Amino acid sequence: MLTCKEFLAELSDFLDEKTRGELRTKLERHLQECPNCWVVCDTTKKTIKVYKGMQSCSIPDDVHSRLMAAVERKMAAKVKN
Amino acid sequence: MVLQAAGSLCFPAGFVNSFTLWACVAAPFALLWDNGVSRNMATESIPVETPVDDELELVTRAKQGDMTSFSALLRRYEGKIFRLAMNITQNREDAEDVLQESFLKAYEHLDQFLGNSKFYTWIVRIAVNQALMKLRKRRSDRAVSLDEQIDTGEDTVVREIAAWDPDPEQRYSQEELHEILSTAIDELAPIYRTVFTLRDVDGLSTEETAEALDLSVPAVKSRLLRARLQLRDKLTRFFKRKGDDAFAYM
Ligand SMILES: [Zn+2]
Numbered sequence A: 001m002l003t004c005k006e007f008l009a010e011l012s013d014f015l016d017e018k019t020r021g022e023l024r025t026k027l028e029r030h031l032q033e034c035p036n037c038w039v040v041c042d043t044t045k046k047t048i049k050v051y052k053g054m055q056s057c058s059i060p061d062d063v064h065s066r067l068m069a070a071v072e073r074k075m076a077a078k079v080k081n
Numbered sequence B: 001m002v003l004q005a006a007g008s009l010c011f012p013a014g015f016v017n018s019f020t021l022w023a024c025v026a027a028p029f030a031l032l033w034d035n036g037v038s039r040n041m042a043t044e045s046i047p048v049e050t051p052v053d054d055e056l057e058l059v060t061r062a063k064q065g066d067m068t069s070f071s072a073l074l075r076r077y078e079g080k081i082f083r084l085a086m087n088i089t090q091n092r093e094d095a096e097d098v099l100q101e102s103f104l105k106a107y108e109h110l111d112q113f114l115g116n117s118k119f120y121t122w123i124v125r126i127a128v129n130q131a132l133m134k135l136r137k138r139r140s141d142r143a144v145s146l147d148e149q150i151d152t153g154e155d156t157v158v159r160e161i162a163a164w165d166p167d168p169e170q171r172y173s174q175e176e177l178h179e180i181l182s183t184a185i186d187e188l189a190p191i192y193r194t195v196f197t198l199r200d201v202d203g204l205s206t207e208e209t210a211e212a213l214d215l216s217v218p219a220v221k222s223r224l225l226r227a228r229l230q231l232r233d234k235l236t237r238f239f240k241r242k243g244d245d246a247f248a249y250m
Helices: A004-015 A021-033 A035-052 A061-080 B002-010 B026-033 B055-063 B067-089 B092-108 B119-138 B174-186 B190-201 B206-213 B217-239
Strands: none
Touching: A004 A021, A004 A035, A004 B217, A021 A035, A035 B174, A035 B190, A035 B217, A061 B067, A061 B092, B055 B067, B055 B119, B067 B092, B067 B119, B067 B190, B092 B119, B119 B206, B174 B190, B174 B217, B190 B206, B190 B217, B206 B217
């Protein structure tokens, strides 16, 4: 049986479904036999899910305006040359 | 209200981390840019009304001098790049500088973008370099890396193990939830915060994250694991099942 430490080391790949074959079987068996790792796995999965739900990322209007102005100046200079 | 709360994730309050001496940022930067560029501007104008969804098409048109296409790329990514710059510089003024410098550089060197990676990955790489240069200037003669000396071994410690509710986030209002999530992510070291955001929030692959941050794939993987576990630990306080006692690994 895997140790908890070995399980944790593979947790990210396991959650991303990147583990295959014998390793995956071992990890799944550890999950069935170890309540601690089951909780860590479940709550880490929920952590990722809850952050995925907040993708919106707005930019302040003034920051956007100044960015556009800077880029337009650059474009104008380019056209001139 | 929701919009405001979303903003707090993107523009976190100042939280200054100490960056260790690591590697000079000038080297990778030079690799990216010192190619002696000369761009060809297309003289014919391209109809701007055509809706263009495909990113590669936008890039192609922008390369030909279509300003509308470049503006479309800018609008698509400015929010994410600003958040990234805030994550690294921890300073709004610096982040805005980084944002502008990144898009100006991208515009100027667009013909160096070969299209074999995502445009977002490319511009993230530019922005990370710009942000690190900013930090370097702020700290005068010190070279700065995003990757701090963080291998203390404590990062992977799981401190609290307690089951969560099936849908723990529903216990909180949108505003409260945003506050909880953004506070937790702000407390991470910049490298963890950046890797987690690119990989798990923006949805880049491990390989793309490695390319954007100039890290190896194993380095991204280990930092991602630590970021996820640290966030999990921080969120357990808020999301654990009521009445359950947390316990730790023996
Ligand atoms: Zn275990």
